[in-house]
Amino acid sequence: MNNGVMSDVVLSLRGLVRAYPIADGRTLDVLKGVDLDLRAGEVVGLIGPSGSGKSSLLHCIGLLESSEEAQLTIDGEDFTHASEAARTRARLHKIGFVYQFHHLLPEFTALGNVALPQRVLGLPLKQAETRARGLLEQLGLGERLVHQPAQLSGGEQQRVAIARALVNGPRLLLADEPTGNLDPQTSQQVFDALRTIVKAQGVAALIATHNLELAGHMDRVVSLKDGRLVETVPGSL
Numbered sequence: 001m002n003n004g005v006m007s008d009v010v011l012s013l014r015g016l017v018r019a020y021p022i023a024d025g026r027t028l029d030v031l032k033g034v035d036l037d038l039r040a041g042e043v044v045g046l047i048g049p050s051g052s053g054k055s056s057l058l059h060c061i062g063l064l065e066s067s068e069e070a071q072l073t074i075d076g077e078d079f080t081h082a083s084e085a086a087r088t089r090a091r092l093h094k095i096g097f098v099y100q101f102h103h104l105l106p107e108f109t110a111l112g113n114v115a116l117p118q119r120v121l122g123l124p125l126k127q128a129e130t131r132a133r134g135l136l137e138q139l140g141l142g143e144r145l146v147h148q149p150a151q152l153s154g155g156e157q158q159r160v161a162i163a164r165a166l167v168n169g170p171r172l173l174l175a176d177e178p179t180g181n182l183d184p185q186t187s188q189q190v191f192d193a194l195r196t197i198v199k200a201q202g203v204a205a206l207i208a209t210h211n212l213e214l215a216g217h218m219d220r221v222v223s224l225k226d227g228r229l230v231e232t233v234p235g236s237l
């Protein structure tokens, strides 16, 4: 990790362009020059109409899709022309993902699901479980450690997914509609839990949502319009 003033900037993105090939050799220009900075401990909402490119943007920032033209730095490391190996390593160490559906492994307990990403990194079981337990307790799931996903409520499942995304100590958390499958009250609870733990760990979070009320509770909100990001005042949503 960097020290000093610059360590505050977790993501720096300049000039992200993304186009998808469609029929007859034409392309669909989705992202037309997106710039974005995210700082440690910042919770930023990403809004925009359906099809405006929110998921595409998260996939590019999360190094799942590439864009030749973009300048992309995460935690001080430049990924502009990074190899696939470097991108894969960053996805394991620097970036956590949360999706609308939890994607937990059904046969594993909550503890087992959260310990797994550390096992992939080669950590011993005891150490992996100790950190997983700590995160689950912070997220209010200390009494649910040995429950399997099917034995958990929707909000609890998402909190386990958040713990799993954070367990390897990423600097950046990317969430695509993390509360999109939950009722309003549970959405707020899951968001509050996410916000608290993101702040405690000094992670930068970018959260795509259609829920404008939730977006109103974020530190900043950026809106995708015609392929570009526009800063929006959270209180005005």
Ligand SMILES: Nc1ncnc2c1ncn2[C@@H]1O[C@H](COP(=O)(O)OP(=O)(O)OP(=O)(O)O)[C@@H](O)[C@H]1O
Pocket (backbone or CB within 6 Å): 020, 021, 028, 030, 048, 049, 050, 051, 052, 053, 054, 055, 056, 057
């Ligand atoms: N692999 C692909 N090939 C072709 N077009 C794609 C591909 N992926 C996304 N698109 C198109 O890019 C546009 C942006 O999609 P994206 O999923 O990023 O939007 P979104 O803002 O996340 O939408 P929603 O809010 O509905 O989830 C859409 O019109 C979609 O059809």
